[in-house]
Ligand SMILES: Nc1ncnc2c1ncn2[C@@H]1O[C@H](COP(=O)(O)OP(=O)(O)OP(=O)(O)O)[C@@H](O)[C@H]1O
């Protein structure tokens with residue numbers, strides 16, 4: 620059987636005395652493009668941080684290419700695009716400098732940029748579609764642009780795996796769509812990708828594999844098989860409706876809609892459209 624590129628074995632993580640998840644097992648195979656979904660606070664970012672060695676697991680192991688990593692160390696050639704809300708955007712650097720920082724990590728610790736660094740940074744900013752803002756301070760960019768700069772930064776180290784924490788959260792639909800296509804292209808070129816998101820429909824449309832997470836692994840597989848009302852309820856603790864159209868699915872919240880709830884509480888006069896316009 621194929622050896623996983625990255626393997627999480629019996630991983631338990633938490634903060635202070637509170638566990639977030641226990642005994643998680645997850646394998647990422649070379650060339651996999653996977654979505655990580657689960658409710659807010661379920662531990663998606665914590666899982667990524669543990670894989671990256673940014674937090675110390677309480678128990679368990681992380682293996683990369685068949686070798687166990689020392690706890691708290693970062694696997695080689697793994698890129699990371701953090702959740703935008705967690706970054707200090709007041710840091711006085713330009714987009715291009717942010718990308719070049721990723722290159723220093725790969726190479727050496729010289730305090731200046733070489734022409735090669737700058738060229739690589741420019742090429743990647745171009746690749747992710749934001750070359751025009753290369754000289755702008757990172758704090759002055761839109762959320763979607765900041766995420767692309769961080770994607771360029773993750774890619775400049777020539778990683779084998781990239782972990783992206785909610786890369787589409789700050790973008791409009793068109794930009795989200797473009798980013799997912801870009802990730803699919805990178806994946807076609809051999810990059811292994813795990814991205815967390817709250818956008819189940821994007822996962823269903825664009826990603827071949829989904830991992831459902833809620834303080835532990837709930838299930839994983841192809842979105843068409845995995846996104847069933849039962850699995851979604853197990854993952855999110857909420858009822859959802861899944862519409863099928865040929866080989867596509869659309870997921871919608873299945874509980875009583877807010878509009879219906881509000882209508883139930885409104886006086887009949889308002890419901891009959893008696894409001895006046897000037
Ligand atoms: N640095 C921290 N110190 C203490 N508790 C933390 C810390 N970071 C996260 N937590 C807690 O751990 C739990 C899991 O958080 P995590 O950020 O991993 O969830 P998530 O699934 O990424 O959520 P979201 O979808 O909102 O990003 C939450 O209860 C959170 O409050």
Ligand SMILES: [Mg+2]
Pocket residue numbers: 663664665702784
């Ligand atoms: Mg998170």
